Amino acid sequence: MEKLKIEVAGIEFKNPIVIASGPAGFGDEFFKYVSPSTIGGFTTKTVTPQPKDGNPPPRLVYTKGGLLNSIGLQNPGVDTFVREVAPNLPKETVRIISIGGESVQDFLEVGQKVEEFADMIEINLSCPNVREGGTISSNEKLSSEILFACSYSLSKPLIAKLSPDGDILKQAEVALKNGIKIVNVGNSLQGAKFNINDGKPFLKRVVGGLSGPALLPITLWKVYQVKAMFPQLEIIGLGGVNNPKDVLECAIAGASLVSMGTHAMIDPEGIDDFILKTEKLLEERKVSFKELVGCSHRGGYR
Amino acid sequence: MEADVKAMKYSSRKEYFLLSFEYDEKDKVEPGQFFRLKTPTGPYIARPYSVYDFEDGVLTFLIKSGGEFEEHLKTSKKIIFDGPLGNAIPSLDNPLLIAGGVGYAPLHFYAKRNKSHLIVGSKDEELFNLVDIPPASVYTVEPTTALDVAKHSPTTNIIACGPIKMLSRAKEMFRDRNLFLILEEKMACGRGMCEGCAVMTSDGVKFVCKDGPTFSAKEVNLNWRN
Ligand SMILES: Cc1cc2nc3c(=O)[nH]c(=O)nc-3n(C[C@H](O)[C@H](O)[C@H](O)COP(=O)(O)OP(=O)(O)OC[C@H]3O[C@@H](n4cnc5c(N)ncnc54)[C@H](O)[C@@H]3O)c2cc1C
Numbered sequence: 017m018e019k020l021k022i023e024v025a026g027i028e029f030k031n032p033i034v035i036a037s038g039p040a041g042f043g044d045e046f047f048k049y050v051s052p053s054t055i056g057g058f059t060t061k062t063v064t065p066q067p068k069d070g071n072p073p074p075r076l077v078y079t080k081g082g083l084l085n086s087i088g089l090q091n092p093g094v095d096t097f098v099r100e101v102a103p104n105l106p107k108e109t110v111r112i113i114s115i116g117g118e119s120v121q122d123f124l125e126v127g128q129k130v131e132e133f134a135d136m137i138e139i140n141l142s143c144p145n146v147r148e149g150g151t152i153s154s155n156e157k158l159s160s161e162i163l164f165a166c167s168y169s170l171s172k173p174l175i176a177k178l179s180p181d182g183d184i185l186k187q188a189e190v191a192l193k194n195g196i197k198i199v200n201v202g203n204s205l206q207g208a209k210f211n212i213n214d215g216k217p218f219l220k221r222v223v224g225g226l227s228g229p230a231l232l233p234i235t236l237w238k239v240y241q242v243k244a245m246f247p248q249l250e251i252i253g254l255g256g257v258n259n260p261k262d263v264l265e266c267a268i269a270g271a272s273l274v275s276m277g278t279h280a281m282i283d284p285e286g287i288d289d290f291i292l293k294t295e296k297l298l299e300e301r302k303v304s305f306k307e308l309v310g311c312s313h314r315g316g317y318r
Numbered sequence: 319m320e321a322d323v324k325a326m327k328y329s330s331r332k333e334y335f336l337l338s339f340e341y342d343e344k345d346k347v348e349p350g351q352f353f354r355l356k357t358p359t360g361p362y363i364a365r366p367y368s369v370y371d372f373e374d375g376v377l378t379f380l381i382k383s384g385g386e387f388e389e390h391l392k393t394s395k396k397i398i399f400d401g402p403l404g405n406a407i408p409s410l411d412n413p414l415l416i417a418g419g420v421g422y423a424p425l426h427f428y429a430k431r432n433k434s435h436l437i438v439g440s441k442d443e444e445l446f447n448l449v450d451i452p453p454a455s456v457y458t459v460e461p462t463t464a465l466d467v468a469k470h471s472p473t474t475n476i477i478a479c480g481p482i483k484m485l486s487r488a489k490e491m492f493r494d495r496n497l498f499l500i501l502e503e504k505m506a507c508g509r510g511m512c513e514g515c516a517v518m519t520s521d522g523v524k525f526v527c528k529d530g531p532t533f534s535a536k537e538v539n540l541n542w543r544n
C-alpha cells in the first residue's frame with residue numbers, strides 16, 4: 017500500500033480515501049461492514065452544540081445518477097457525542113470530527129469539546145439543509161469570523177468544508193486568509209424535485225443537497241480551480257466519487273485526499289476492493305498517489 | 319450479492335409484478351424484513367422491497383410498476399441485492415392483518431408462517447389476479463373499506479401495512495387495540511447510517527430501516543410527516 021500513502025498537515029494517511037461527513041453517520045453501523053484499518057480517514061456526521069431532531073420526512077429523493085437529501089443535521093448534540101460516541105471512534109484511521117452551528121460561539125464550543133478525540137476537525141460551513149438564510153459559506157463575514165476564531169483557538173489541523181454553490185475561489189480565499197490550510201471541496205449541491213402529479217415540491221423545504229455520481233465533473237473543475245489559484249492549500253476532493261478511477265482524477269486535478277459519502281454509504285462492503293483497485297490503477301501507471309496530486313497543473317505525467 | 323432473475327410475472331395490465339430470484343439462505347429471512355434491490359445498470363440507489371415469499375431458496379417480491387427499478391429490469395436480467403435488512407414482524411397471537419395495495423407483500427409472507435386472519439384492500443382489482451390469497455381471507459377493491467371491515471373484528475392484535483393515509487386512519491380507529499404498523503420511507507443505506515428514513519416516536523427520532531419497519535402504533539407520531 018506504499019503507493020497510496022500521503023501526509024497532509026503533518027498527519028499520515030495510509031491511503032487518501034476519507035469517508036465523508038454524514039452518509040456513514042457516526043460509524044457505529046458503518047464499522048460493522050468496514051474495517052477502520054482499511055480506510056485513510058473517517059469524518060463523523062456534523063455535531064452541533066444542542067441535539068437536533070433534523071427535518072421531518074421525506075428526507076430523501078431519488079434522482080438519476082444521484083440523491084437529494086434533506087436530513088437537517090440530525091445529531092445528539094456535542095455533550096452526548098463526547099460522552100457516548102467520540103471515545104469509541106476507531107484510532108486505526110484518521111478521525112475527523114465535523115463541527116457545525118450557527119454562530120462563532122457555537123463552533124468554538126463544539127470544537128473545544130471534541131478536540132481531544134479528533135485527529136483533525138472539519139468546519140462545516142456549507143450544509144444546504146438547515147439555515148433559512150442560506151449556507152454559512154454564502155455569508156463571507158460570518159465564515160471569516162468562524163474560521164478565524166477556530167484557527168486561533170483550536171490546535172488540531174482544521175479543514176474548511178466549502179459549498180459547491182457559490183464562488184469556490186472566494187470561499188477558498190476566505191479560508192486561507194483566516195489561517196486554514198485544508199479545504200474540502202465540497203458539500204452537496206443545492207437542488208430540487210417537483211411532483212408532476214400534484215404540482216408540489218417533493219421536499220418540504222423545497223431545496224435539498226444533491227450527492228452522487230452526477231456531481232463528479234463539478235467537483236473536478238472546482239478542485240482544479242482552487243489548486244490553480246491557491247497551490248499552497250491542501251484540498252479534499254469530495255462530491256460524486258464512485259469509482260477508483262475518480263480517485264486518480266481528483267488527485268490529478270489537485271486533491272491531496274479524496275472523500276466519498278454516498279458511494280461509501282450504499283456499498284460499504286465494497287470499500288476494501290475499491291481501495292485495492294485504486295492501488296492497482298496507480299501501479300499500472302507506475303505512479304504513486306502523492307506524485308499524482310496536482311499533476312494536471314504541471315503538464316501531466318512525466 | 320448478485321443473482322439471475324428467475325421469474326418476473328406481470329399482472330394483466332402490468333400494474334404489478336412478482337419478481338423472484340434464488341437466495342442461498344445465509345441469514346434467516348423473516349416476514350417483515352426487506353432487501354435492497356437494483357440491477358447492474360441502475361438505479362444508482364438500490365430500492366427496498368419487503369419479502370413477499372421465501373420458499374425453497376427462492377425469494378419473491380411484489381412490486382408496483384412504474385419506477386426506475388422496473389425500467390432497468392426491462393433490459394437487465396441480473397439483480398444486485400443486499401439483505402435481509404430490518405426487523406421481523408413480532409409474533410402475535412392470531413392477529414388480524416390489514417393490507418393496502420403492495421402493502422400486502424410482508425403480510426402475505428407473515429400469513430404463510432403464522433396463524434392469522436387477513437383483509438386485503440386494493441384499488442386495482444388486478445392485484446388479486448396476480449397474488450395468492452389464503453382461503454378465508456377478505457379482499458376488497460376499496461382500500462379504506464379494509465379498515466371498515468376490520469372495525470367489526472373483535473381481534474385485539476392487528477398488523478397493518480399500506481399507504482400512509484390508511485395507516486394514519488388505522489391508528490385513529492384502533493386506539494384501544496394492540497396495533498402494529500409497517501412503515502415505509504425513502505431509504506438510501508438501509509442500515510441506520512444515513513438518517514434518511516426518519517420516523518418520530520415517543521422515544522425521539524428512529525429509523526424505519528434499523529428500528530422498523532414494524533412499529534407499535536402507540537409509539538409513532540405519524541403527524542410529524544404531514
Ligand atoms: C421497507 C420498505 C419496503 C417496501 N416494500 C415494497 C414492496 O413490497 N413493493 C413495492 O412495490 N414497493 C415497496 N417499497 C417501495 C419501494 O422501495 C420503491 O420506493 C417503489 O417501488 C418506487 O419504485 P422506484 O423507487 O423504482 O420508483 P421511482 O423511480 O422513485 O418512482 C416512483 C414513482 O414516482 C413517479 N415519479 C417519478 N418522477 C416523478 C415526478 N417528477 N413527479 C411525479 N411522479 C414521479 C414514477 O413514475 C413512479 O411511479 C418499500 C419501501 C420500503 C421503505
Ligand SMILES: Cc1cc2nc3c(=O)[nH]c(=O)nc-3n(C[C@H](O)[C@H](O)[C@H](O)COP(=O)(O)O)c2cc1C
Pocket residue numbers: 036037038039061062083085087089114140143177202203204225226227228229231254255256257275276277278279512513514
Ligand atoms: C445522507 C447525507 C447526509 C449528509 N450529512 C452531512 C453532514 O452532516 N455534514 C456534512 O458536512 N455533509 C453532509 N453530507 C454531505 C456529504 O458529506 C458530501 O459532501 C456530499 O454527499 C457529496 O459527496 P458524495 O457525492 O460523495 O456523497 C451529507 C450527505 C448525505 C447524502
Ligand code: FES
Pocket residue numbers: 504505506507508509510511512513514515525526527528
Ligand atoms: S436508510 Fe439510511 S438510516 Fe434508514
